[in-house]
Amino acid sequence: MSESPKKTTIYNLADLAGxxxxxxxxxxxxxxxKRRISRKMAERVLKLAEEHGFALNMQARALSxxxxxxxxxxxxxxxxxxxxxxxxxxxxxxxxxxxFPIVTCTxxxxxxxxxxxxxxxxxxxxxxxxxxxxxxxxxxxLCAAAGVPTLNLDLPGTKASSVISDNYKGALELTDSxxxxxxxxxxxxxxxxxxxxxxxxxxxIKGFHEACKKGGVPxxxxxxxxxxxxxxxxxxAYVDWAKAQKTTPDILFVNSTISLEGLLPLLDAxxxxxxxxxxGCFDWDPxxxxxxxxMRMVKQDVGSMLGALFDLFREPKGDIRLIQIPTIVxxxxxxx
Amino acid sequence: MSESPKKTTIYNLADLAGxxxxxxxxxxxxxxxKRRISRKMAERVLKLAEEHGFALNMQARALSxxxxxxxxxxxxxxxxxxxxxxxxxxxxxxxxxxxFPIVTCTxxxxxxxxxxxxxxxxxxxxxxxxxxxxxxxxxxxLCAAAGVPTLNLDLPGTKASSVISDNYKGALELTDSxxxxxxxxxxxxxxxxxxxxxxxxxxxIKGFHEACKKGGVPxxxxxxxxxxxxxxxxxxAYVDWAKAQKTTPDILFVNSTISLEGLLPLLDAxxxxxxxxxxGCFDWDPxxxxxxxxMRMVKQDVGSMLGALFDLFREPKGDIRLIQIPTIVxxxxxxx
DNA sequence: CTGAAAGCGCTTACAG
DNA sequence: CTGAAAGCGCTTACAG
Numbered sequence: 001m002s003e004s005p006k007k008t009t010i011y012n013l014a015d016l017a018g019x020x021x022x023x024x025x026x027x028x029x030x031x032x033x034k035r036r037i038s039r040k041m042a043e044r045v046l047k048l049a050e051e052h053g054f055a056l057n058m059q060a061r062a063l064s065x066x067x068x069x070x071x072x073x074x075x076x077x078x079x080x081x082x083x084x085x086x087x088x089x090x091x092x093x094x095x096x097x098x099x100f101p102i103v104t105c106t107x108x109x110x111x112x113x114x115x116x117x118x119x120x121x122x123x124x125x126x127x128x129x130x131x132x133x134x135x136x137x138x139x140x141x142l143c144a145a146a147g148v149p150t151l152n153l154d155l156p157g158t159k160a161s162s163v164i165s166d167n168y169k170g171a172l173e174l175t176d177s178x179x180x181x182x183x184x185x186x187x188x189x190x191x192x193x194x195x196x197x198x199x200x201x202x203x204x205i206k207g208f209h210e211a212c213k214k215g216g217v218p219x220x221x222x223x224x225x226x227x228x229x230x231x232x233x234x235x236x237a238y239v240d241w242a243k244a245q246k247t248t249p250d251i252l253f254v255n256s257t258i259s260l261e262g263l264l265p266l267l268d269a270x271x272x273x274x275x276x277x278x279x280g281c282f283d284w285d286p287x288x289x290x291x292x293x294x295m296r297m298v299k300q301d302v303g304s305m306l307g308a309l310f311d312l313f314r315e316p317k318g319d320i321r322l323i324q325i326p327t328i329v330x331x332x333x334x335x336x
Numbered sequence: 337m338s339e340s341p342k343k344t345t346i347y348n349l350a351d352l353a354g355x356x357x358x359x360x361x362x363x364x365x366x367x368x369x370k371r372r373i374s375r376k377m378a379e380r381v382l383k384l385a386e387e388h389g390f391a392l393n394m395q396a397r398a399l400s401x402x403x404x405x406x407x408x409x410x411x412x413x414x415x416x417x418x419x420x421x422x423x424x425x426x427x428x429x430x431x432x433x434x435x436f437p438i439v440t441c442t443x444x445x446x447x448x449x450x451x452x453x454x455x456x457x458x459x460x461x462x463x464x465x466x467x468x469x470x471x472x473x474x475x476x477x478l479c480a481a482a483g484v485p486t487l488n489l490d491l492p493g494t495k496a497s498s499v500i501s502d503n504y505k506g507a508l509e510l511t512d513s514x515x516x517x518x519x520x521x522x523x524x525x526x527x528x529x530x531x532x533x534x535x536x537x538x539x540x541i542k543g544f545h546e547a548c549k550k551g552g553v554p555x556x557x558x559x560x561x562x563x564x565x566x567x568x569x570x571x572x573a574y575v576d577w578a579k580a581q582k583t584t585p586d587i588l589f590v591n592s593t594i595s596l597e598g599l600l601p602l603l604d605a606x607x608x609x610x611x612x613x614x615x616g617c618f619d620w621d622p623x624x625x626x627x628x629x630x631m632r633m634v635k636q637d638v639g640s641m642l643g644a645l646f647d648l649f650r651e652p653k654g655d656i657r658l659i660q661i662p663t664i665v666x667x668x669x670x671x672x
Numbered sequence: 673c674t675g676a677a678a679g680c681g682c683t684t685a686c687a688g
Numbered sequence: 689c690t691g692a693a694a695g696c697g698c699t700t701a702c703a704g
Binding site: 006007008052053055056057058059060062063068077078079080081084085087088091100101102103104105118119121122123124142145146147257260261264268285286287288290291292 | 414420482
Binding site for chain 4: 007009010011021022025026029056057058059060061062063064065
């Protein structure tokens with residue numbers, strides 16, 4: 001338990017044990033049977049390592065082995081239930097697969113995404129998962145030049161395999177369930193949030209639109225506002241829309257809990273006097289599911305998404321695949 | 337833009353530029369004025385680096401410099417607004433301070449905490465932040481043996497400085513505000529969740545108790561159930577308590593949103609017929625704040641906490657300090 | 673059963 | 689203005 005201020009190395013251990021660094025290395029790595037090192041020596045080395053709080057320098061090992069054992073993930077943000085559960089699942093699975101996971105959040109900023117990818121390459125990640133990346137193909141190119149395979153999650157790319165939710169179907173089902181509540185009326189429906197240019201939002205808009213059409217909502221009563229995800233943007237887009245329309249929607253499809261967070265105060269106030277707005281949200285949050293609003297949520301199946309992602313690792317690297325994972329619509333009474 | 341499958345090194349660049357590795361190194365690191373390298377050469381090297389997507393091998397640099405530039409944080413979980421915002425803030429500030437942040441979540445498992453700390457030491461972190469750690473002192477010892485300074489966040493330790501919320505005062509104020517709602521009645525009050533052995537929970541219980549006493553609640557009507565944080569544990573502890581008492585509490589102090597998540601379905605059902613339970617929660621969540629319950633929440637000031645944490649870095653390493661950051665009680669009408 | 677030595681990709685005095 | 693060389697802490701054929 002010597003409190004040496006300096007780090008212990010395999011050379012120190014070798015001196016102490018009266019052996020060579022190579023032997024210590026073999027013992028520490030647990031292949032002393034292969035090296036046919038005496039059990040006695042192995043035990044001596046292990047004991048010394050323990051006593052000195054020895055931690056193998058993984059950077060040196062990585063340099064020497066020419067592989068780091070690190071797997072990286074970039075993610076837009078943590079502070080939201082969807083992405084934070086992705087990060088949490090990723091960590092657990094990466095660790096189980098024998099990797100050391102590092103994750104960086106890039107605040108949906110394309111430049112930060114690239115900077116983060118570069119930094120990860122500098123730290124020698126063996127693979128990189130791009131989650132919700134604005135431009136995954138650009139990152140793919142960067143990584144490909146360094147021989148690092150990438151995979152896309154949540155938002156697809158064209159140059160590497162992707163695992164995403166079935167956004168079209170999820171949005172369709174969610175919209176169906178919202179329309180069912182207002183079955184008799186002639187509702188005004190509004191879709192709000194997200195970026196029109198991103199694949200997920202455009203698929204969701206398609207599903208939303210399709211359901212509206214099938215539900216007999218006239219085109220004139222269907223409104224779409226892909227104003228960005230940020231809470232503030234959703235809020236002001238909603239306010240502006242309501243002012244221009246001189247009314248509130250009967251049915252509101254909110255594209256992510258991030259946008260919902262900005263809208264909530266407005267909807268809440270409304271619930272007092274005006275007729276109740278039926279709200280749907282693409283993304284789930286245990287507390288949002290229990291506000292005093294008439295609320296339906298789409299839960300993305302993070303467990304299956306990450307399962308599929310890690311399955312792709314084992315697959316013979318063949319063609320680029322797009323895997324779509326079904327989502328679950330949570331009604332007011334769904335069990336949590 | 338050569339798509340070499342192999343990584344480019346400073347030697348490759350040196351060959352290409354017709355110079356030496358030392359020179360390339362100086363250019364890449366931006367101290368070519370100091371090395372008095374010709375602007376011409378510098379530009380040539382930079383151009384080649386760009387063309388080849390060169391990424392300096394940070395592991396090699398770390399080995400050579402004997403410092404990694406990495407700062408580590410362990411955190412119990414991501415999947416909750418408090419800890420995920422801590423992780424997010426930490427990342428941003430660490431990056432601003434010139435560090436490369438890595439964070440690992442340890443699921444409140446003491447063994448995982450130690451394993452994570454060891455792994456981080458292996459990756460040569462220069463400092464380690466222990467957030468909500470069960471046994472921060474043990475981790476401190478581990479790190480101290482390797483010459484790595486630690487700091488505690490959220491939960492304090494005795495061997496390194498700590499930044500935590502003012503748990504006593506926060507709980508006192510929250511309880512005050514809950515009692516104010518039921519000012520006239522003779523309420524039964526229940527505190528639920530957390531670990532009696534952890535500093536935060538015990539301080540919160542003290543504050544809770546103090547407020548109850550001042551509020552004139554007789555001891556017999558004050559109940560405390562530190563049953564752990566997990567949602568399921570809180571749920572069954574509550575059910576058992578209610579069964580034994582043959583009643584529900586009038587005022588419920590929930591120790592963290594994690595526990596609240598398990599309780600919510602029960603409270604919700606209750607709201608129909610029975611008298612409304614006044615709920616307080618130590619921790620804040622934007623959606624939990626807007627359920628149909630009578631709810632008050634304590635928001636921990638994550639920004640100030642991390643500010644204080646990074647301030648400690650700059651301080652001359654002196655005595656061990658315990659910094660307590662005030663919390664904010666959010667009522668039903670507080671702006672978000 | 674074990675050791676000496678080269679090599680991984682950098683940095684940094686040192687020498688010119 | 690620039691290069692040669694040692695060293696950071698490992699791993700891994702290779703030799704014995």
